[in-house]
Amino acid sequence: MSESPFSPPQRSRLDPALLAAELRALRDREQLLETAVEYLRLLLESTDEGIVGVDREGRCTFANTAAQLLLGYDSGELVGQPFLELVCGSAAEGSAAPEDLFFRRADGTLFAAACSTDPIVVEGDIQGAVLVFSDEGASRRAQRYLETQRAVTQALADSSTAEEAIPRILEALGETMGWAEFGVFWAVDDQETLRCRSRWVLPAAEQEFSEFAELSGTLVLRRGVGLAGCAYEVGQPTWLTTGEALSNRRAFRRAETGNELGLRCGVAFPIVAGADVLAVIEFFGRELDAPDEELLAMMDSLGASIGHYLERKRAESEADRLKDEFISLVSHELRTPLSSVLGYLELLEREEVGPLTADQRRCIATIGRNANRLLRLVGDLLLTARLEAGDVPLELEAVSLAALGADALENARPQASAKRIELRLEISGEPVVHGDRGRLAQVLDNLLSNAVKFTDEGGCATVRVSARARRAVIEVADTGLGIPCEDGEQLFRPFFRTASARALAIQGSGLGLAISRALVEAHGGSISCKSAEGAGATFRVELPLAAQALSLAAVDVKAAEHGR
Amino acid sequence: MAASENGQRYVIVAADDDEDILSLVAFRLGRAGHEVVTARDGEEALGLVQSRAPDLVILDVRMPKMTGIDVVRALRQVEATKTVPVILLTASVQEESVKDGFDAGADDYIKKPFSPQELVTRVETILKRGKPGFPR
Numbered sequence: 235m236s237e238s239p240f241s242p243p244q245r246s247r248l249d250p251a252l253l254a255a256e257l258r259a260l261r262d263r264e265q266l267l268e269t270a271v272e273y274l275r276l277l278l279e280s281t282d283e284g285i286v287g288v289d290r291e292g293r294c295t296f297a298n299t300a301a302q303l304l305l306g307y308d309s310g311e312l313v314g315q316p317f318l319e320l321v322c323g324s325a326a327e328g329s330a331a332p333e334d335l336f337f338r339r340a341d342g343t344l345f346a347a348a349c350s351t352d353p354i355v356v357e358g359d360i361q362g363a364v365l366v367f368s369d370e371g372a373s374r375r376a377q378r379y380l381e382t383q384r385a386v387t388q389a390l391a392d393s394s395t396a397e398e399a400i401p402r403i404l405e406a407l408g409e410t411m412g413w414a415e416f417g418v419f420w421a422v423d424d425q426e427t428l429r430c431r432s433r434w435v436l437p438a439a440e441q442e443f444s445e446f447a448e449l450s451g452t453l454v455l456r457r458g459v460g461l462a463g464c465a466y467e468v469g470q471p472t473w474l475t476t477g478e479a480l481s482n483r484r485a486f487r488r489a490e491t492g493n494e495l496g497l498r499c500g501v502a503f504p505i506v507a508g509a510d511v512l513a514v515i516e517f518f519g520r521e522l523d524a525p526d527e528e529l530l531a532m533m534d535s536l537g538a539s540i541g542h543y544l545e546r547k548r549a550e551s552e553a554d555r556l557k558d559e560f561i562s563l564v565s566h567e568l569r570t571p572l573s574s575v576l577g578y579l580e581l582l583e584r585e586e587v588g589p590l591t592a593d594q595r596r597c598i599a600t601i602g603r604n605a606n607r608l609l610r611l612v613g614d615l616l617l618t619a620r621l622e623a624g625d626v627p628l629e630l631e632a633v634s635l636a637a638l639g640a641d642a643l644e645n646a647r648p649q650a651s652a653k654r655i656e657l658r659l660e661i662s663g664e665p666v667v668h669g670d671r672g673r674l675a676q677v678l679d680n681l682l683s684n685a686v687k688f689t690d691e692g693g694c695a696t697v698r699v700s701a702r703a704r705r706a707v708i709e710v711a712d713t714g715l716g717i718p719c720e721d722g723e724q725l726f727r728p729f730f731r732t733a734s735a736r737a738l739a740i741q742g743s744g745l746g747l748a749i750s751r752a753l754v755e756a757h758g759g760s761i762s763c764k765s766a767e768g769a770g771a772t773f774r775v776e777l778p779l780a781a782q783a784l785s786l787a788a789v790d791v792k793a794a795e796h797g798r
Numbered sequence: 799m800a801a802s803e804n805g806q807r808y809v810i811v812a813a814d815d816d817e818d819i820l821s822l823v824a825f826r827l828g829r830a831g832h833e834v835v836t837a838r839d840g841e842e843a844l845g846l847v848q849s850r851a852p853d854l855v856i857l858d859v860r861m862p863k864m865t866g867i868d869v870v871r872a873l874r875q876v877e878a879t880k881t882v883p884v885i886l887l888t889a890s891v892q893e894e895s896v897k898d899g900f901d902a903g904a905d906d907y908i909k910k911p912f913s914p915q916e917l918v919t920r921v922e923t924i925l926k927r928g929k930p931g932f933p934r
Contacts, residue, residue, distance in 0.1 A: 566860060569889045573911035574818040580914050581822070586829060609911065 282368065287354065289362040292318035304347075304369055306340035317365075321349075337367065346371045372526070379532045382410040386536055396547040403540060404434035407515065411529075413499070414517040415439045418450050420462045421513045428455040428462050428514060446491045446518075453488070460488075462514040465502035469511055471533040473525045474500040496520050503533035507545040515540075561619050568612045575605045607741070614745040618728055621752040628670040628756060632780050635665040635674075635699040635706055642678040642697060649686050656694040657682075663701030665708075666780040673753045680746040681710040681773045687740050688771070689714030705759075706779050711772040717765040725763055726751040750775075808832045808925055809850060813843035813866070814858035814887065819910070823856060826914035827921065840864025844872055847879055854925055856917075857904075859888045859895055867895070867902045874903040883924045887912070 278285055284301030288294055297305075297312040305312065305320065320338045336344045349367035353360045385406035393399035400419050408414045415436040420428035430451045435443045453460070458467040465472040492500075502516040515537075579602050581587055583595075590598070620626050639659045650657050667674070678697070685695040693713040700707050715734050717725065724730045728748040735742060754761045758778050765771035810832050814820040817838075824834040835850055837843035841863040847855055855873070857866035864872070866886050873879040886899045889910040899907050905924055908917060 566889050569910055570816050570819065573889065574816070574822065576911040577819070577822045577914050581826065584915065586826070 284365075284367045286312070286317060286365045286367075287362060288317045288365065290360065292316055295362065301367075304339075304345075304367070305337060311340075335367075345369050372528075375526065376528055378410065378412055379528055382407060383532060383536065385410045386540070390540070390543045395551070396544050399543065399547070400432045401434070404432055404515070407536075408434045408436060408517065411517065413519040413521045415519050416443050416446060416450075417515065417517045418462065419513060419515055420455065420466075422466065422511055426457050428457075428466060431513070442495060446488060446495060449488050449491055461500045462502045462516045465504050465514045465516070466511050469504050469506065471501065471503035471525070471530045471537070473502070473530075492518065499525070501525050501529070501533070503537050505537050505541045505544065507541040512541055512544050557619065557623070561616060564612060564616055564619075569609070572605060572609050572612070576602070576609070579605065611743055611745075614743055614749060617749055618745055618752075621749065621756075626673075626753075626756065628673060630668055630670060633667050633669050633671045633674055635667060635708060636661045638671070638675055638678055639697045639699050639708070641675060642682045645679055646682045646686050646695070649683065650695065653686065653689070653691045653693075655686055655689055655692070657686075658694065658696040660696060660698040661700070662698075665699050665701040665706035667706045667757070667777045668780040669757050669777065674757070677750045677753050677775065678708065678710070680750045681708075681775075684742075684746060684773075685710050685712035685714065685771070687742065688712060688735070701779060704779055705776045708775040708777075709772055711770060713770045715771075716767045716769045717763065717771050718767045722763060722765075726761070806925075808853040809835065810854045810856060810921065811835050811837060811843060811846045811850060811852040812856040813837035813840065813846075813861060813869070815839060815861045816858070819858070819887075822914060823917065826918060830918045830922070832921075840866065840869045844869050847873060847882065848876075851878070852882065854921060855882055855884045856921070857884060857886055859886055859899065867898050867904075870899065870902040870904050883927075885920060885924065 278298040279300075281298070282300055284304045285296075285298045286294055286301050287296035294312045294315045294317040297307075299309075302309060302312060321335060335347050335349050337347045337349075338344055346369075347367045348370040349365060351363050351365045354362045354364060386403055389402035389406040390399055393402055404417045404419055408417045416439070417434040418430055419432040421431040423429055430453065433447050433451060435447055455463040455466075457463055461472060461474055497518045498520050500516065500518045502514050504511045505513040505515060579598060582590065582598050583602070617626070636659075639661070643657050643659055646657060649655075682695060682697060689695055689712045695710070695712045698707075698709040698711070700709075715738075717732055721730075721732050725732075726747050729744040730748075731742065731744045734740075751761050754775050754777070759776050761773065761775045763771060763773050810827055812820060812823045812827070812834050813836070814823065815838055820836050820838070824836055827834050835846055835852065837846050839862045840857070843855070843857060843861075844864065846852075847869075855869075857869055859866040866888075870884050870886070873882060873884065883905045884903070886896075886904045886907040887910060888895055888899070888907055896907055906920060908920060
């Protein structure tokens with residue numbers, strides 16, 4: 235063995251130099267020891283697990299800070315205590331498996347602990363034991379709260395409106411928290427009161443809670459009144475424990491029924507958006523004693539995320555309402571005056587109010603042309619808005635594209651002849667589609683009127699309709715200005731106009747192609763454009779052939795016949 | 799005033815809250831030889847139909863006090879006006895309002911903007927179908 239600082243000095247006591255050297259060595263070792271002890275303390279304090287040493291009699295000889303916190307003791311209180319008295323078997327009878335070990339806190343309450351023990355052996359003698367333990371319930375609760383948060387997030391993601399989301403939020407919370415039997419979603423209304431908007435009862439407890447649920451449904455809580463009213467007032471999670479507290483709470487009108495049910499705990503937390511409380515969610519149960527820190531923290535964060543969701547939905551529905559209002563305004567307020575303009579013009583034109591001079595007739599024709607242009611623009615704006623809202627029902631029937639093409643040529647003829655543009659129709663096969671005749675005609679009119687608009691005098695515009703293997707194809711080709719490549723993708727966006735259209739002041743709102751694409755896509759088809767600047771443009775529409783729809787119908791008929 | 803194109807002079811109640819449209823309807827049907835009684839809201843129209851027992855009624859859908867559809871519904875509930883032909887005028891592009899109109903018991907509808915000539919044709923077509931009281 236090496237020389238110990240405590241071993242008696244072997245050399246002469248009288249040698250002062252030797253004495254000084256020995257003292258120095260002693261101080262160095264003391265310092266080394268201090269460092270080692272400090273390091274060990276740091277190790278023991280840096281873990282969340284409780285570490286306790288006990289002697290052979292089971293008295294506590296050492297406890298780290300985590301152990302004191304878990305057991306609810308102040309610093310130093312544990313040392314000397316008969317520690318094994320704090321450890322008991324399962325609270326449930328008959329089971330004492332190690333994983334069901336319970337520890338008793340200073341306040342007498344129990345918690346389930348995960349615990350391991352090892353003997354301390356010195357030179358073959360058992361001197362005591364070391365216990366390492368953690369609060370297993372807490373980690374299980376943390377796990378559960380994580381699930382709760384996930385369930386609520388899922389409920390929000392699955393709901394497109396607040397109306398759908400609210401019952402789902404209550405259900406997700408109630409079922410995952412693990413102790414709740416009854417929940418209420420209170421909405422804050424204008425008069426600073428809370429009204430029940432949705433209720434949730436644990437399916438197994440439905441019968442028992444029917445009266446309590448009914449009572450909650452009819453209550454109107456003022457700010458500060460009742461559990462939910464308190465959460466509303468303080469803007470933070472609030473809780474009540476034990477039946478006594480339930481009945482003592484200021485004007486808790488459900489106290490009697492709550493006590494009869496044996497409710498021991500209620501938690502309420504506000505749903506907040508910025509500084510505003512939008513709603514309060516409240517839960518009651520018969521099992522939990524007091525909400526823990528994690529539950530309150532979870533409610534804080536859920537309150538904010540649900541609030542954010544509700545606020546966003548409110549803004550969305552407000553935007554939808556404004557859009558509907560706008561559509562209705564355009565529809566009514568713009569069309570009504572136009573109706574007067576066009577109606578009175580007709581009276582003039584038909585000379586129902588007197589004969590016209592040639593000049594007057596020309597003026598009236600100009601007014602009429604422009605009024606009609608305005609009317610078309612109003613119609614296009616409305617149709618764009620409705621297509622965006624998915625609010626354009628199609629009346630489906632068999633439509634011959636050849637007939638549609640011929641009609642489109644007739645409609646375009648006045649503008650075409652004014653510019654001496656030749657119109658051609660080429661038909662191959664018998665293209666018939668299953669579609670809305672009026673809407674498809676609108677697409678073809680749009681494409682052909684563009685072709686005429688963007689083609690110089692003396693040019694040519696061609697409509698080709700054909701039936702391919704499975705698709706009906708419409709092509710509208712012109713010999714006009716063409717479209718620069720870089721505009722290709724933009725063409726079908728609402729309000730987009732090419733530079734040449736603007737430069738040459740060619741009339742148009744930029745809505746025609748956007749509408750055409752939406753209508754073609756509503757028919758299950760596609761639209762594209764091929765062009766080069768200066769070399770004309772060809773718009774191509776592909777639609778499913780009606781034959782497919784018909785053969786499907788035939789299969790249905792056969793199936794029905796077999797079924798008889 | 800001259801007799802109508804098919805020689806008969808009918809009494810027509812027309813209602814619209816837009817004064818200009820109302821004058822247009824009254825003027826054109828008047829020129830076609832009919833007597834037009836005008837109303838500016840739904841309630842007034844309902845009262846006029848009850849007091850004047852017209853041969854035909856033209857109602858704007860969107861009117862104050864009672865909508866055109868409300869008026870049709872009310873007319874269809876009373877024996878005396880159960881069968882009087884009704885044409886609705888609608889500025890709305892929403893198909894539902896047309897469907898609501900027919901469900902309520904309207905005989906025809908005309909979308910605004912309309913041609914006054916077309917209105918006369920539609921009115922006279924309906925009137926030629928049968929006199930009021932003809933089983934529907």
